[in-house]
Amino acid sequence: MMESKTHEVTVDIVILTIRKKKLEVLLIQRGQEPYKDKWAIPGGFIRLTENLDDAAKRVLFEKTHVKDIYLEQLYTFGDPYRYPNARVITVSYFALIRSDDLKLEAAAGLNIQQINWHSVYNLPDLAFDHRQILDYGMKRLRERLEYTPVAFQLLPRKFTLTQLQRTYEVILNTDLDKRNFRKKMLSLGILNEYEEFTKASSKRPARLYSFNDEIIKAQTGFVVDI
Amino acid sequence: MMESKTHEVTVDIVILTIRKKKLEVLLIQRGQEPYKDKWAIPGGFIRLTENLDDAAKRVLFEKTHVKDIYLEQLYTFGDPYRYPNARVITVSYFALIRSDDLKLEAAAGLNIQQINWHSVYNLPDLAFDHRQILDYGMKRLRERLEYTPVAFQLLPRKFTLTQLQRTYEVILNTDLDKRNFRKKMLSLGILNEYEEFTKASSKRPARLYSFNDEIIKAQTGFVVDI
């Protein structure tokens, strides 16, 4: 089964977003064998002089035309049979993106391939072991959310507390108590409160908040990059 | 700087133990360039038809002659300059071992190389980026200890609560309150209590406990393998 004489190494990226109030993942329909026409998470080969994070950033940019988003190494998969007829080890990453930052037309225009968001609860068959990688990415996202405010990577700079709560609910796939959620978020001291409100669309306007970049950076090392 | 035309892929293993009431790591003094005579964590190349966990197990066995110990993938390091004159990506693992399970003479006998335990707080200069890998391993161990009972991997099958507490203290590098520690451990319901006691060596005998294999397995997936 093994034709190659060397290891090849790729990065594969689980790109998650929230869209239509659902947690969705970016998939590309493969244009060539193996697994032609199957959907797969975006990936590509690592260049010899490129470090892993840079390779992930490059692949991300090539496929989505988006830069400067949250990216974290997940796990490395290297079963010798995961890729037909070659030994391909993949270093997986996960990325979070605001879905409206990504114009799928632009992304698709760069390639011929189909590229689309898919609900993580309603997935087609995926190529290779990509289902396993995706599951691992979602698990990691939920773990992260429990003790870091990664949700800000999925929200506009200014947002309402209800938007923030919906983000948590979608990721954790559970309902949260409104009063407890607000109390908790405000007590963390990581939010800036504005005197701005949403322009009502037939209901009471909601106060806008943003994450406090300095505190986020101090607590997590994330640089907020809007 | 880059002479190779392909990626090479290795595993490197942070092997930790508790010995002489200290957290120690197994290091091998390199017998050849690069970094000849420097200390390094054990590692080796991944074979083409071998999956990553198996490669780690094999390297672990080759270097230590020990099987069936706790092993977990850590992180993949792939800076193009981490290894001189070649592109070597390494998938790092961490392992926990009871130090008396490992006879260093036997391990050293297999190779010519020096092999030795080193306190993690008093390390020589390490080859490559191994210091970074080791730090990452210790961080992971501490995280694991906060919500899984990995400590049993470092203790004999039957142990006293004081031994267990010392294990936690050494790993976390902090002192713990005896009463609170015991209350917590017993309340977790993961310990079997025996009517056996240590044979006193001039002080009050201590009750022996073991971890409940079924509960550990259900909670963590670990198979206890003594």
Added chain:
DNA sequence: GCAAAAGTGTTCAATGTACACCCATGC
């Protein structure tokens, strides 16, 4: 009888959880 480690409970603070009503707006 004394040195040395084993063993044992209570109080307080902080955190998490459950739960229901009024408010501001557009129509």
Added chain:
DNA sequence: GCATGGGTGTACATTGAACACTTTTGC
């Protein structure tokens, strides 16, 4: 004036933290 989502507080349970003395043994 009513429908819609925004906004607020209190009581209770659970968990973690601080803290000191008695017990059992070998010598």
